[in-house]
Amino acid sequence: MTSDKTNVRLLAEIFIKKGLSDIIISPGSRNAPIIIAFAGRPEVHALSIVDERSAAFFAIGMAQQTGKTVAVACTSGSAALNYAPAIAEAYYRKLPLLVLTADRPPELIDRGYGQTIRQHDVYRNYVKGSFELPVEVENEQSRQETMNIINEAINLTQYPEPGPVHINIPFREPLYGTTEETPDVEITDFEKQEDDVQHLAEELASSWNDRNKVMIIAGQQNRNNELNTLLAALVQQKKAVLLSETTSNVNGDSFIDTIDNVISTINEQEAADFQPGLLITFGGPVVSKMVKKFLRDHPPEEHWHISPSGEETDTYFKLRKVLEAEPEVLFEELLPQVKKNDSRYTVTWKNRKELVVSRRDAYLKKTPYSDLRVFDFILKNLPEGTNLHLGNSTPVRYSQLFGSSSKFHYFSNRGVSGIDGQLSTVAGSAFVNDELHVLVTGDLGFFYDSNGLMNKYLKSNFKIIVINNGGGGIFRFIDGPSTTEHLEEFFEARHNWKAERIAEAFDVKYFKAENQEQFKQNFTCWMAEQSGPALLEIFTPAEKNAEILLEYFRYLK
Known part of the structure; x- marks a missing residue:
């Protein structure tokens, strides 16, 4: 059973024939033909994630693990705009994403109909290609043109380097019709140019x-x-x-x-x-x-x-x-x-380097409980083979101070370096790869993407460390924000929020630490948790963190 809309029926068939299988769908009505065409096929692995922003970052996590093109599909209107942060990240990270947006037919755009915006070319600055399928496929010529568009779009997600590609798909009502007909399609692959x-x-x-x-x-x-x-x-x-x-x-x-x-x-x-x-x-x-x-x-x-x-x-x-x-x-x-x-x-x-490393190690021996000391312990005690995901902006910067270890495979959303989507990305990675995936994130990064826990696909190999220093600690290290009277309210965004109730809401096992001894003890318990995803929230002193890091760089000299 598939949709009776020829445009999306051709798309689903070519998608499958090209060996692709993963699509993340966010609920809606205008995208009903996409849902029917893809979710009803046994060859397709369709997931349902409500929040479009989270869904697209989840797809990024899948793509960065498998290297295969992952599709996302949403309804019309602002739903499409919610994909934008992840599309920009995929563009600058060179990750293969096929973005499918349902739309109203052209005659209804700018006519006062609900859930309608100008979707054609909406991501033009952050995609490798932007395409639109015809509303109706009425004859052999339009059928061939539609297949050409679909082949080109999917090929472009991988060649010459991976990246996101957008296909906008307008539909006229009715939207829920079905058919048993499976269309014959032509598959064209890119011709790789041999470089000298x-x-x-x-x-x-x-x-x-x-x-x-x-x-x-x-x-x-x-x-x-x-x-x-x-x-x-x-x-x-x-x-x-x-x-x-x-x-x-x-x-x-x-x-x-x-x-x-x-x-x-x-x-x-x-x-x-x-x-x-x-x-x-x-x-x-x-x-x-x-x-x-x-x-x-x-x-x-x-x-x-x-x-x-x-x-x-x-x-x-x-x-x-x-x-x-x-x-x-x-x-x-x-x-x-x-x-x-x-x-x-x-x-x-x-x-x-050898001189600096010896000074670093000497400094760490006398460093009190702080972000720096916490990172030192985490990196020494995570097991071999960990996929270590580093949040923006402080965690990924702290990791650089300790060098690269062959026991980790490192990931981070450094395409556009935003704090949005960190939880969702790692959730997607852990879903398609059964190895251990650990996200180390700051408090604001965690709270910003807490919707990343709002799905059915969180696995026990997904572990989260939230370093909660009560705000955006990086602004205490940067010249400018650290000296302004607006530091706490408008740069650091000081708060007293905790992750415990969010973890409880989404059935994530919760552990916390407020000092070095508690941290060491609960780190072991957190690592041993196997019944589902687990979160360890580590509270550190914001003012001391900044003093210790600034003194660290003075000590190296």
Whole structure:
């Protein structure tokens, strides 16, 4: 049984024939044909999540685990606008999302009908493509055109790099008709263009070999063991250094994985020793503001960015060329072509990292109960194989101070770095991946997305840590907000809220800690909870947190 609307019937059939199965539907009436066409098919795994914003972030969580395109579908009107934050995140994170919005037919737009807005092209700034299906598929030509649109839209979610694509689908009433007819459809796949990687590697090698100081910065990405091995080999060259973050998901003793720790200690007199001649970047966003400022103040001679889709990301205002290739393919071609020399650039960075790490560890030994001490304990005591999801904005920044551990696979919504959708994203990840998923979030991030717990798909492998310091603690660390009289009310948003009743409302097991000993004890109980999702709320002192972190950076110097 499927919908009698030909446009959506073709869409569902092509979706299935392309090997896709996951769709998250938010309830409504205008999207009834979508519900009937997809939810009635045994090949489709359809979920129902009421809150569209949460549903779309849940889909992001699924997509970041599987790499497969996940569809979301909603009714018309403001429901479509609620997808916008997650669509923007998927766009900048390069995650495959197929956004299906039901709409009224064109003749009823701007005529005073309820639940109606101008939906055509509504996400145009944050999608790879925006399409609209015809209301009626009346003949073979329109049928072929409709199939072409659907094929192109679904292909675009994955090629040349993943991202969100929007299909707006107008329907005329009646909406609930059904048919037994399964349409014959044509499937077209994208034709991948072969890049001349050898030529690109030769160009890059020429620039590499002309310089004594080469810096590689790894942005956000999923773990890639082949790439990790190649990067480790490249930085064996005495003139190359790799800067990485937890969200880069690369590991190596020779990598500089505590960027802020190191850069915070570099003074103007020695900055030239750390300044690169050639900068190579790949991957997604970089968390560190310090490295961006350092490279703007002490720029490389040139910057080469690696992007499979040719995206021009000129973060450091020195971009010379974009290399359209997969990083691991390009680096494999590059490695045999680079020449060693007697540069001390690698040693300069490595020695500073070793000094800073020893100072960090000494400081932590005398640090009282605080955010910093809590993070140290969490990262040391979470088990091997944890999928560690870091909330914005303080948690993901704290994690950078401790470096990257191979026992974790790190995730964070750093596409647009918002606090919205953190719970929903991790819930989606844990739903499709049976490994342990832990979200470490601040209090405001948790409360903002508490609707992320309002669904039927929360599993026992989903665990939450809420660090509750009574507001947006990051504003106590930033020059400007920390000195204004409006800090507590308008920046930090001071509050005395607690997560306990929210956890109770959604049947999430709740634990809390208000001091170091209670934290250690209840952390063990929280980890052992297997009957369902579990939440550990850790209360820390906001004013002391700021003092301790500021003193931490002074101590490193």
